[in-house]
Amino acid sequence: METPFSDNPSILPWENHAASWDEQMGDNGNDYFSALELPVLKRLISPQPGNRVLDLATGNGLVARWLAQEGAFVFATDGSRAMIERARARTLTWCQQGRLSENRVSFHVLDVTDKSSWEQFISSTCQTVDGFDIVTMNMGLMDIHDLEPLAVSIKQLLRLGGCFVATLLHPLFFTSGADRQIVVREDAVTGKRHIDQSLILKRYLKVPPARQLLFSEDLGSESPGEEVDNEVQPGDCSEETGCCMVYRKADISRLGWVPESLLSDIFCEDDPDNGISETDPNYAYQSASDCEPLEYGSDAGEDHFEAGNQNEGTIPQDSFDESGWTFSVSGLSHQEYDTEFLSLSTPLGARLMTRSGNMFSLNTDAAIKAQHFEHIAGPNCRSTAGYLGMRISVEETRNCHTVQCILPKAAGWKPSPDDLDIEGKSGHYLTGVADHMPSGGSGLEFAPVRHGADYIQAKTDFFDESQEELKNIGLPFHPTCFEVFIQASRRFLGRVDIDALVKIRDKACLERKDFPVRHHEHVVHGLGQVWTHNIGHEYLVANPIFVPGLRSILEASVSKDKNFSVQNSPFDVRRRRKVLTSIQDPFEAFPADIIRTIVSHLSSSDIAGLRLSSRAFTHLPISVWHRLIEKEVPWLYEAWSSDPAPYHWATAIAHDLINEKHELEKFNHRVQEQSIIIKQDMPEIHDHWLKDQSKWEWPEHPERQELLDLSPMKLPYEMTNWYQLYCDIAANQMRLKGLRNRARIWDAVMQIINAIKECRSHELCR
Structure with missing residues (x-):
């Protein structure tokens, strides 16, 4: 039985282009599949006759048919119904041609990002299969936006000793989002300034899902054998x-490794190829730097200074900091400020794909070059790769990446002078702060290193951890969000209970449930x-505590008038007109105390309605709006x-720490090294x-x-104009x-x- 068609929008392109994709791949795949993917799959998988195999994202069934030829029984799945139909038709042809035994491959529609789709698939397959020996996913993992349903389901479906094999595009080829770093240093000998520039690849281990698909009809209807000229396609944006677009030339330092054809740019024209001369095998590359290391044995670098015998202008080497002076900045180097802005339809300058018949070959050089076209947002940019600077400022997003964790106190834990009151009586403590959350939550580096906690793992949800394992996994949070938790806890719980917070997290993990928070729809x-x-x-990444513009509003609401009183009305007194009417206002007969009592049970909209309908509510004390602020x-x-x-930690600048x-x-380290030398050579002055x-x-x-x-300020109750605020x-x-x-x-x-209150009621958190 097949699962229903998925409404996942990421599957729609595959539905629309199933025919062209099937035509491109054919029976045996393109060069990339036959030369790279299939040999790797053969090395990783040794399918035995009779093995049960689940092939995810089967496409037109390339891997499924290969596995079936090896004697396996294959359940081939894909989120695209059109793709499944193409795979089924091509496999049926193989069976009719005698290239494949019948009933070796069955096809199923399965959206691996959808829990309900998995549940229906598991329910239907468990009636005939008690698990799979092998699960494969060829070149599909990088297209998955939510891996949790996949990870949970694979664990259920794999037999003991089974294997899951997935191939994907190497993260190296996703090089957007890097930071440029500039380091300035002075040579200790010459005093000459050197500038080193590099690009830091930030998303090497956290690659976004691939969303741009390349199909034949998108490329045009060139005749077989023609090279296809491609343009940079920046999503939904247009002129x-x-x-x-701006082209940022590839930098060798951020690639880690590159195809050999890219190495030509980093060697000087007068140097031999690859830095090695064919006529002189002993050739050594000579640096053009003025800062050459001194030859071993030379005393040119030693200090020869005697009192009263120093040449004018000569500075001893020890007077320099041996590391020079450095600074780093994020952003473009000065050479690139006056760069050329290119059209969105800018060609890559090289052929990305070469087509021969129905087969396409990838030009690796052009593909890597395509990664270095930077999208420059316009006023109406539709890109979802980042928030637009015109819609939210850097000042508003301060510290949005800062992370802190809660960890249990180890045996022999000792208090520290910087401990907070909430840590004193608790069984847990707060770490220092980190300037970002690594992919997967592993290797969090903190500063300062509080109570020895550094380079730890932190998560809020897990697939399969025991209570003992959870003790070593930090509960991460943003310090500014935690400040909101502190304020709410003091008001509604009487204290900040971080023990209960961790217990709720652990309980949810052990019961394989979500953390008890229903996220806002925008999240x-x-x-x-x-x-x-x-x-x-954009507001989702705005700092909720240090809010530009809020402080001025708060300060303006505090009155400096000595005659100000919250019992006064915020409205000007107007002369009452005599209106002849037979309708009497019953509220005008009520004393002021009764009027205030009535108002205390009403919302702001109800009060506004009453003020329009009854003169008795025309003048209300300013204090009424204090209650409305507390409530609304x-x-x-x-x-x-x-x-x-x-x-304190909400005010910390993590990257600076x-x-x-x-x-x-x-x-x-430098002081220690110098101390050791002085103690050995001149112990008398140590x-x-x-x-x-x-x-x-x-x-x-x-x-x-x-x-x-920008810190929140305490508003004096008696001197604040609550209506104005x-x-x-x-x-x-x-x-x-x-x-x-x-x-x-x-x-x-x-x-x-509320979850903590419920936890306390069941005595779990006491």
């Missing part, structure tokens, strides 16, 4: 959106193997918190030398002060992206608070 729309940056959802805008905790100041950590390690050593200093990063200037927040709720994000986070935090 009308104002977007353009759901962005979830996947990589984040989808949907237009209009509870995430504006500046209105009610006794201590809205963020906890990590830089300080690395530099301190170098500093200590103690004095140690006393004269400069202490480690690291200036506070200016960005931290900028954060502190309520109106200003309502008028600016869309503009203040950080506050909008705080509202979303508050909803998630309240779900956690």
Whole structure:
């Protein structure tokens, strides 16, 4: 029985292009399959006659037919119904030609990203198969946006001792999203300044799903044997959106390795190919740098300084920091500021694909070059690879990558001076901060290294971990989100219970359930193997605590008038007109206390309606809007918190702390090396030398002060114009992206608070 057709939009291109794909691959695949993929599959898989094999993303059935020829019984699946029909038809032809035994391959529609599709497939196959010996997925894994359903289901379907083999495009070929780093250093001998430039590949282990498909009808109807000229296709953008392209030349340092044909650019014209001369096998490449290492045995680099006998202008080598001085920046080097902006339809400058009949061959050089066309967003850019700078500023997204974790205290744990109150009586503690979350959650580097926690693993959900294993896996969170949790916990739980937070995580993992938070719909729309940056959802990455523009609104709401009182009305007194009417207003007979009691049970919209219908509600005290803020805008905790100041780690600049950590390690290592030498050669001055050593200093990063200037402030109840604040927040709720994000986070935090309450009621968290 086949699973229903999937409504997954990523499958639609395969539905539309199944015919052309089948035509390109044919019976035996293209050169890439026959020369690279199939030999690797043969080395990794040794199918035995009678083996049960599940072939995922079968396409037109290339791998399935090969496995069937080896004697295996194959369940071939694909998310595209059209592709399955093509594979079934081609396999039937093989059977009719006697190239394949009948009933060796069965075909099923299966969307590997959909849990319900898996459930129906497993339910139908378990009636005839008690598991699979082999599961294959050839060149399909990089197209999967959600790997969890696949991982969970494979574990259920594989027999004991079975194997899962997947081939995919190497992450090397996804080189977009790199940072340019510039390092300036001074040579200790010559004093000459050197500039080193490199590109840091950030997404080597976290490659986005491949979304651009190349089919014959997209390439045109060239005759067989013609080379196909391809253009850079930047998704849904066009010239009308104002977007353009910039070509960033490939940098050898970020590729790690490159095809040999690319190496020609890094050698000088007067050097032999590959740096080796055929006529002189002993040839050694000579650097053009002015900073050459001195020949062994030469004393030219030694210091020969005597008191009163130094040449003018000569500086001893020891006066230099041996590492020189360095700095790094992210962004383009100065040579590339005046670069050429290209049309979106810019040709690659080389033939990407060569077609011979129905077969296509890939030009590797052109394919790599295509990765270095950078998309420059226009005013109406539709790209989802990143948020547009015109829609959200860098200041609004500060620290959006910062990560902190909760870990259990080990035996013999000792308090530290920087421990927070919430750590004191808890069985858990907080780590330092990391400047990003690695793919898979492994190898988190923290600064400072608190209680020995560094390079750990951190996750919120797992496939199969025991309680003992969970103790070594940190619970990760954004410090700014945790600050919202702190404020809500103090208000609704009386204290910050991090033990309960971890127990809820562990319970969900052991019961194979999701963490008890129902995500906002905008978060759901962005979830996947990589984040989808949907237009209009930029606020999701805005800092919810340090919100540009919020502080000025809060300060403006605090009155400096000595006669101000929250019992006064915020509205001007107007002269009442005498209106002859037979209808009496019953509320005008009520005393002020009754009016206030009635108002205390109403929402802002109800109060607005009453003020229009009854003069008794014309003048209400300003304090009414304080209650409305607490009820309708509870995430504006500046209105009610006794201590809205963020906890220390929410104000930390993670990348600066990590830089300080690395530099301190170098500093200590350098001092230690010098100390050992001085103690050996001049022990009589060693103690004095140690006393004269400069202490480690690291200036506070200016960005931290900028954060502190945006910190939430405590609003004095008696001197705050709550009506004005309520109106200003309502008028600016869309503009203040950080506050909008705080509202979303508050909803998630309240779900956690309720889970902790339930946990306590069952005595699990006591």
